[in-house]
Amino acid sequence: MSKNEIIEKVKEVISPVLESGGYELVDIEYDLSQEGRVLRIYIDKDGGVKIKDCETVTAMVLTVLDTHKIIEEDYFIEVSSPGIYRELKKEKDFLRYIGHRIKVKLYNSMELPQFGKQKVFFGKLKDFKNNTLWIVLDNNLEICFDMSIVAKVNLEPDISILFDK
Numbered sequence: 160m161s162k163n164e165i166i167e168k169v170k171e172v173i174s175p176v177l178e179s180g181g182y183e184l185v186d187i188e189y190d191l192s193q194e195g196r197v198l199r200i201y202i203d204k205d206g207g208v209k210i211k212d213c214e215t216v217t218a219m220v221l222t223v224l225d226t227h228k229i230i231e232e233d234y235f236i237e238v239s240s241p242g243i244y245r246e247l248k249k250e251k252d253f254l255r256y257i258g259h260r261i262k263v264k265l266y267n268s269m270e271l272p273q274f275g276k277q278k279v280f281f282g283k284l285k286d287f288k289n290n291t292l293w294i295v296l297d298n299n300l301e302i303c304f305d306m307s308i309v310a311k312v313n314l315e316p317d318i319s320i321l322f323d324k
Contacts, residue, residue: 172224259284282297
């Protein structure tokens with residue numbers, strides 16, 4: 160089985176189990192590391208993910224994967240939260256994080272009169288519809304990107320609020 164087939168099959172069998180436990184499957188990676196094959200599972204839940212949640216999900220996933228025998232080779236499993244710099248991939252991710260600060264990375268540089276040529280933009284997510292991402296840049300300029308030109312979007316914590324008094 161190819162890497163993508165393994166990821167899709169794992170997603171198919173663990174999603175219902177995670178959902179029944181109150182967890183959202185955010186993403187799955189299956190890679191080769193120095194230690195060997197590693198299956199990384201990113202989860203989320205209302206109120207955030209704690210270490211105990213990662214332990215619980217690890218046990219759930221191992222039980223399901225042992226039953227279905229999807230991965231024949233030896234592997235390690237890592238379960239974690241997607242973190243504060245979480246990547247936004249699905250429409251529901253974008254809609255969930257409207258109003259949050261994001262970082263948008265394009266496949267190719269874009270020419271903007273106010274900024275010149277650039278490939279990375281920071282601002283607040285204003286809207287997402289019809290596969291178009293709307294953001295308000297730090298200088299209050301509103302801009303939109305068709306998702307076909309967007310390589311990656313991540314949450315970008317606004318640390319300036321730590322210094323505002």
